[in-house]
Amino acid sequence: MATSKNDAVENARKDLARRLNINAADIQEQSVDDADFPDMALGAPEDGEMSGQMITNGWRIKLKAQGQTYEYRADKNQIRAYKFKGKNYRI
Amino acid sequence: MNRNNFFIHLALALVLILVAAFAGQLSRWRKQWKPPRIVPASEKKQPTTSDEIALSETRSFGSPEVLVKFKSGVSDDEIETLTARLHDRVEDRIENADGFEAIDDLDNADPASVVAEYSKLPEVEYAEPNYEIKLDEEDAEGPLVPVLPHDPQFENQWALSNSGQKGGKKGADISATLAWATTTGSDKLVVAVLDTGVDYTHEDLAGNMWTRPDSLAPYHDAELGTIDDVNGFNAIDNASDPMDDNGHGTHCAGIIGAEGENDLGIAGVNWKVQIMPLKFMNASGSGTTKDAIEAISYAIDRKKAGVNVRIISASWGSTQRSRALEAAIRKAYENDILFVAAAGNSSVDNDRTPHYPSSYDVPNVISVAALDRHDQLASFSNFGAKSVAIGAPGVDILSTWLGNEYEEKSGTSMATPVVSGVAALVLAEHPRMSVDDLRKKLLASTDPIVALKGKTVTGGRINAAKALD
Numbered sequence: 001m002a003t004s005k006n007d008a009v010e011n012a013r014k015d016l017a018r019r020l021n022i023n024a025a026d027i028q029e030q031s032v033d034d035a036d037f038p039d040m041a042l043g044a045p046e047d048g049e050m051s052g053q054m055i056t057n058g059w060r061i062k063l064k065a066q067g068q069t070y071e072y073r074a075d076k077n078q079i080r081a082y083k084f085k086g087k088n089y090r091i
Numbered sequence: 092m093n094r095n096n097f098f099i100h101l102a103l104a105l106v107l108i109l110v111a112a113f114a115g116q117l118s119r120w121r122k123q124w125k126p127p128r129i130v131p132a133s134e135k136k137q138p139t140t141s142d143e144i145a146l147s148e149t150r151s152f153g154s155p156e157v158l159v160k161f162k163s164g165v166s167d168d169e170i171e172t173l174t175a176r177l178h179d180r181v182e183d184r185i186e187n188a189d190g191f192e193a194i195d196d197l198d199n200a201d202p203a204s205v206v207a208e209y210s211k212l213p214e215v216e217y218a219e220p221n222y223e224i225k226l227d228e229e230d231a232e233g234p235l236v237p238v239l240p241h242d243p244q245f246e247n248q249w250a251l252s253n254s255g256q257k258g259g260k261k262g263a264d265i266s267a268t269l270a271w272a273t274t275t276g277s278d279k280l281v282v283a284v285l286d287t288g289v290d291y292t293h294e295d296l297a298g299n300m301w302t303r304p305d306s307l308a309p310y311h312d313a314e315l316g317t318i319d320d321v322n323g324f325n326a327i328d329n330a331s332d333p334m335d336d337n338g339h340g341t342h343c344a345g346i347i348g349a350e351g352e353n354d355l356g357i358a359g360v361n362w363k364v365q366i367m368p369l370k371f372m373n374a375s376g377s378g379t380t381k382d383a384i385e386a387i388s389y390a391i392d393r394k395k396a397g398v399n400v401r402i403i404s405a406s407w408g409s410t411q412r413s414r415a416l417e418a419a420i421r422k423a424y425e426n427d428i429l430f431v432a433a434a435g436n437s438s439v440d441n442d443r444t445p446h447y448p449s450s451y452d453v454p455n456v457i458s459v460a461a462l463d464r465h466d467q468l469a470s471f472s473n474f475g476a477k478s479v480a481i482g483a484p485g486v487d488i489l490s491t492w493l494g495n496e497y498e499e500k501s502g503t504s505m506a507t508p509v510v511s512g513v514a515a516l517v518l519a520e521h522p523r524m525s526v527d528d529l530r531k532k533l534l535a536s537t538d539p540i541v542a543l544k545g546k547t548v549t550g551g552r553i554n555a556a557k558a559l560d
Contacts, residue, residue, distance in 0.1 A: 038436035038471055039502070040339065040376025045409055050383060052287065052339040052376040052407050053433035054502035055471060077337075077375040090377075 005032065005059050008074035012061045015081060015091045016070055030062040030069060042073040044080040044088040157194045157205045160216040169214065177208060193221065235556060237268035238275070240351045240358040244497060248357055249464045250346075250484030250509060257487075259464030263552075265484065265509060266538075267360060270516055270555035275351055276361030277519035281400045282347055282511055283390045285383065286340030286407065288333040288370035291322050293341060293491050295349045295356040301365040307396060310389065323368035324389040326382035333368035337376050338493045340368065342500050343406050345491030346508035347515065356497050357489055360512025360555065361519070367393075367400060372407065380413045387419040391426050401518050401526075404511035405432040406504035408446050417451045424455035427526045431511040433503035434460045434473040441475035450478050455526050457514075457533065460547055461485025461506040467542045472503055474546040480534055482543045482552045483509040513555045520559055532558055 003011075009032055017024040037043045037058055041051035058075030071082040081089040161170055174181055174194055182195040196205045202220040209218035239245070239252070246256065251267035253259050281301050291300040303309070303321045310320040315329045323333035335341045344366045351362025369386040372378035387403065394400045403423060420430050430453070435446035441458070449458035458479045461469040463486040468474060472485065485506030492498040510533065517532055518524060524532070536558035537551025544550045 038438075040337075040372075040407075041409075043437075045377070048380055048409070048411055048413075050372070050378050050380065050407050050409050052337075052372060052502070052504050053436050053507075054339055054342075054376070054406070054500050054504040055436065056376070090375075 003074060003076050003079065005074075008059055008072075008079050009061055011079050011091065012072035012074065012081075013063060015072070015079070016063050016065060019081070019084060020065055022065060026065060028064040030064045031060075032062075033060045034058075035060040035073070037073060037075070041088075041090075042075060042078070042080050042082075044073050044082045044090075046088055046090055049090075157196070157202055157209060157218050158221050159192050159194050159209050159218045161192065161214055162216050165214045173212065173214060179205070235269045235272040238271035239268055240271075240362065241354055242349075242351060242356055242358045243354065244357045244489060247489045247499075250488055251358065251360065253464060257464065260466050263462070263464060263466040263484075265360070265513065265552070266554045266556040270513075270559050271351075271362070273556075273559040274516055274519045276348065276359075276363045276516060277522070278363045278365060279399060279522065280402075280515055280518050281365040281367050281398055282361075282402045282404060282515050283367040283369050283386075283400050284340055284344045284347065284508070285369045285371060285386050285390075285403050285405050286335075286343055287337035287372040287374070287376055288325065288335035288340050289323070289344040289366060289368035290335045290338075290341040290491070290493050291333070291366075291368060293345075293493075294495050295353070295491050295497075296341070296344055296366065298350045298353070299348045299359070299361075299364055299366055301367040301398075307393075307398070310392070312389075312392075315385075320389075324370065324386055326369065326371040326385040326389070327373060327378070329385075333370040335368070335370070335493060336374040337372070338498070339372070339376050339406070339500075339504065340370070341492055342488075342490040342498065343404060343504060343508040344368070345497075346488060346505060347404060347512040349491055356491065360509060361515050364512075364515050364519075365399075367398075369403075376407075378407070380411075380416050384416055384419045387416075387423055390428065391422055394426050394428060399522075400428060401529075402429045402431065402511050402514050404508050405430060405448060406502070406507045408433055408435055408449055410435075410444065410446055412445070412447050416448060417453060420448055420451055420456060421453050424453055424526060428455060429457065429511075429514055429526050429529055430455045431457045431459060431507050431514065433507045434458045434475070434479045436461075436471040436502055436504075437473055438471055439473050441473050441478040445478065446473055450475075455530065457481060457510060457530060459483050459485075459503060459506045459510050460543070461501070461503045462540065462542070462552055463487075466540050466552065468546060469501065469503075471501070472506075474543075475548075476545050477548065479547045481510060481537060481549050482506070482540060482547055484552075485509070510553050513553050513558050516555055517558050536560070 061072040253264035255261040348361040348364035349359035351358035371382035432449035461472040483506040488505040
């Protein structure tokens with residue numbers, strides 16, 4: 001199912017709240033920008049994941065919580081947490 | 092003559108004049124008709140246009156032997172009498188050249204002596220041998236003639252023919268139109284597209300899709316059981332349907348083998364070929380090592396069963412090394428299958444940061460970097476003087492997409508099937524060429540590109556016409 005930019009931001013916020021064990025209302029939206037990612041894993045592959053090597057349009061979502069900035073990457077097909085505590089996650 | 096007879100004769104005369112006029116026009120049309128510009132793909136090394144053909148003259152010893160120009164005032168009857176006396180005959184009167192006759196010597200004498208004989212006659216202005224004009228043999232075999240398909244969006248396929256469209260560099264392409272003078276592909280050859288699947292119903296692909304022949308039993312694997320692989324293989328669910336749910340695989344398939352000269356969309360590097368879809372990546376464009384290995388194993392098994400799979404096109408990868416995947420690719424090599432792989436899109440040096448499977452040191456692997464329409468290394472493309480073999484167009488590449496659509500995409504994903512497509516053309520022309528020789532041939536068939544010097548093994552862009560030399 002295709003994901004819109006707003007849906008992607010909302011899902012990213014929920015995911016971060018779950019990972020940090022905080023309320024979603026305590027997370028600020030720092031920026032949401034259109035971006036070209038290097039591959040179909042949006043430059044955020046999970047361990048062992050292969051991906052198509054096609055430039056992929058999507059959104060770079062930056063959220064702020066507890067004084068830190070967290071990056072999510074999304075396109076119409078997926079949302080990923082980028083280097084959350086050093087690792088990528090597809091959510 | 093009464094009034095009625097007069098009109099009947101007048102009508103008959105008019106009919107005769109019209110018939111004569113029509114016959115004359117037909118004759119002119121026949122002389123003026125020129126064959127279409129497109130050269131039949133089955134014919135090799137055709138010249139471009141008649142004015143580009145080098146001519147040479149050779150003496151003809153066929154008939155007519157001599158051309159004779161009689162002086163003005165010599166009648167046709169006198170000419171007939173003269174030629175009959177010399178035991179010759181007038182074979183033809185040259186239109187638009189008054190008094191010029193082509194004479195056939197019925198004794199088959201040497202043309203030079205016939206010329207001498209006529210030159211002595213007071214009625215003759217001059218005589219000369221009938222020269223036969225031939226194509227110079229060397230030139231007839233020489234320059235290839237570009238073959239241009241009528242696919243309506245071909246003009247946007249700069250990778251195949253870069254005329255400088257959208258500000259690109261003229262000639263920064265793979266010389267596909269010259270290669271097509273030699274071959275446009277073979278429907279005997281199978282190229283496996285290991286990807287997100289392929290939309291095998293796409294109108295520009297359907298005619299070039301592999302389907303399991305009735306003579307071949309459904310695929311059986313000890314672990315997976317029996318799978319009805321009529322349209323290819325799906326390693327994700329092992330349920331056999333390799334329909335693309337992303338678009339990436341369909342795009343790659345179109346680059347290799349969208350039907351050419353079908354008045355639809357685009358032309359692939361191969362106008363005819365068999366595309367075998369091997370789906371291992373999901374709707375997001377990602378997949379697992381295990382599924383990639385299963386799909387490669389399927390291709391190998393089908394090769395062993397008699398399917399002519401000679402190329403696997405792999406527009407994907409990661410930085411994680413897998414010995415199991417490397418072993419599967421080596422197994423493909425042992426079964427004479429070329430493995431063409433994307434160098435990756437992280438703008439890094441693969442010599443330092445390897446990207447797999449393109450960086451596996453296996454003899455059948457060709458790693459491909461991406462070039463833009465200006466012959467520059469794409470800003471995103473990985474490179475590697477030791478680990479990336481060759482460059483190919485990979486920016487703004489138009490190809491097939493889901494739902495009978497066409498889209499422009501960029502990536503080493505797009506450069507990879509260009510090289511796979513050229514490999515298929517070579518195999519179409521040399522079906523028995525080994526995978527070792529094929530790889531050598533491809534790497535020796537490049538145009539040197541400044542931007543690739545020191546960035547790839549060959550330092551060049553693949554050239555399809557050179558690969559078919």
